[in-house]
């Protein structure tokens with residue numbers, strides 16, 4: 001039997017189409033993944049003088065937050081030069097897991113403008129919003145988002161998710177990232193450093209002198 005005949009044998013005919021089908025199915029799967037992968041917003045631009053001014057105000061609010069023993073994050077909703085609403089974290093004060101600065105500021109702005117649709121407003125927030133707040137930004141149809149430090153543990157705008165620019169959702173936001181990020185990041189670092197030191201001091205106070213085991 002010649003080699004050509006061997007290639008046309010029954011075994012080859014059964015194997016080749018299966019391999020081809022597998023390759024095709026892998027290719028289709030890859031295409032589907034590519035199509036569903038969110039893409040970054042193309043109009044992400046630079047911060048204006050006004051954005052910087054608003055971020056400075058948000059940083060002031062973050063400092064107020066830290067002084068009240070809340071995680072130092074501040075947020076400002078503005079329309080043109082007008083501040084519509086502002087807030088800092090209130091999670092501890094009101095025992096509200098949703099008490100994040102940007103969510104509070106969005107709620108207050110909607111209340112004040114008597115509309116849930118904030119498409120002509122911008123939001124400046126010192127830290128990259130979490131999934132909950134990024135969701136609220138999309139729900140409020142906010143026109144622009146200006147944020148400071150990135151959040152490696154919960155950031156849902158660029159870091160862990162792309163919720164504000166995911167084209168599968170019905171609204172995407174213009175995003176300006178990293179505005180006065182160092183200042184915002186330093187505030188957070190100092191806050192958590194202080195908190196860790198306080199917790200350690202508390203633990204040391206609680207510990208009986210000769211033993212780590214506490215007897216109640």
Ligand SMILES: [Zn+2]
Pocket residue numbers: 100129130131132133134
């Ligand atoms: Zn949040």
